Amino acid sequence: MVFKRLLGAIGVGGPSVDTVLAGGAVLPGGTLSGQVHLEGGSSAVEIEHITLELVARVEAEHEEGESEGLVVFERFTVGGGFRLAEEERRSVPFSVTLPWETPVSELYGQPLGIVLGVRTELAVAGAKDKGDLDALAVRPLPVQEAILEALGQLGFGFKSADLEYGRIGGTGQLLPFYQEIELTPSAQYVHAVNEIELTLLASPVGLEVVLEADKRGSLLSSGHDALTRFTVGHHEVATRDWNTQVDGWIRELIDHRASYGTHDAYVHGDPYGGTHQEHHHDHHDSHHRSGPGIGTAVAAGAAGLAVGVVGGMVAAEVVDEVGDFFEADEDEGGDEG
Known part of the structure; x- marks a missing residue:
């Protein structure tokens, strides 16, 4: 400038x-x-x-x-x-x-x-x-990149990414908002969910992986999402088979979505040891995470997630340019929301 x-x-x-x-x-x-x-x-x-x-x-x-x-x-x-x-x-x-x-x-x-x-x-x-x-x-951090790359390798498509004001209950989230990446399901899971929402909350020791599945419409599932959490350590990035790991997380998410009304959770292992898992099945509310935003900032092609020589997620087209940010009213302040 x-x-x-x-x-x-x-x-x-x-x-x-x-x-x-x-x-x-x-x-x-x-x-x-x-x-x-x-x-x-x-x-x-x-x-x-x-x-x-x-x-x-x-x-x-x-x-x-x-x-x-x-x-x-x-x-x-x-x-x-x-x-x-x-x-x-x-x-x-x-x-x-x-x-x-x-x-x-x-x-x-x-x-x-x-x-x-x-x-x-x-x-x-x-x-x-x-x-x-x-x-x-x-x-992204190496462990965030490994997870996103695995999703691309597994055939999940990129739909959008945005920042949502609010907090995800039960996590160690510190900021007043969280990043949500919306994915279209791979062919293997397209019968079960419309989309999967991913949040990767980083900390000095590792990552909280929050997965949410919008269930296909039925009278029982309307308005409910299956929410699943996992934790991994930064040190694990080079030692895991990430395609197998991430596919296992998706399977857990899909398998547990049917018990949406139980409001239960179970935990195995120690945080950031790679085996910490929680499952919640709740309504969206002010203490949960909000649903997908309407203002998608990235438009991807039909393939969505492109697996190329780097085998990762690539957004094909940006439709909301960063320049618009600088034209916004700078007096909107620090606690807008």
């Missing part, structure tokens, strides 16, 4: 700011580096603080229907406490750690339609201005 003159709260003639992120996609829980370039305005000012906000476009369900808004999910103060002279140029380097639950926005370099950004806030003499907004690209 070019330098952006701050004309809001700080006023005409204020400093300019341009945040430049280090090149390439970053990992959830990984390091985001870059520099904040400042240029003084028509007079010297005291820079009280420079803060980076991680923002995401999130869908929310409410009584009136669904809506989208910007949610701030992390803030970092990366500088401040210095005087910026008239027309002075200064660069402030930064290196911050992303939350482990930061959504994945691309796979094998292909965008999934998840819109993330880094917004720079500059505080001068008690006034704050959000002066720069840059797109953030996040690639």
Whole structure:
């Protein structure tokens, strides 16, 4: 981006700011580096603080229907406490750690339609201005990639990916929203479900894998989903047969969907030891996960999930461009939902 003159709260003639992120996609829980370039305005000012906000476009369900808004999910103060002279140029380097639950926005370099950004806030003499907004690209952790690749190898099709405001009950989720990847079933399971929804909640030690199956319509199954959870450790990425593992998870999900009304769960083994499993069969409610969003951000071809030389999930076409994110009202704030 070019330098952006701050004309809001700080006023005409204020400093300019341009945040430049280090090149390439970053990992959830990984390091985001870059520099904040400042240029003084028509007079010297005291820079009280420079803060980076991680923002995401999130869908929310409410009584009136669904809506989208910007949610701030992390803030970092990366500088401040210095005087910026008239027309002075200064660069402030930064290196911050992303939350482990930061959504994945691309796979094998292909965008999934998840819109993330880094917004720079500059505080001068008690006034704050959000002066720069840059797109953030996040690639999956190795264990997340292994699971997504296995789904592609097994014949599941990519339908959409979005961010849903709310929390999934019974998990260790920390952010106020979660990422949901919607898949069309492979030929083996097309008779049993319309779609499968996948959430991959990362933590420092591993991954919570949440699978949900929308059951085909019947009077008994209407309005109910089968929800199944598994945990795996980061260290297991190189030791598992992921096609067999993921297919086993899908079979468990399908096999247990019939007992949707029991509200029970069972657990085997230790968390992140690879054998931790839970099954719940409930109505959607405010303490559960919400259903699929209406604003799909990725349109895939008929094949959906393409298995190529890398054998993974590739979105064929992006229909909601990231540029729209920067045209949104930046005053929507950090707790929209």
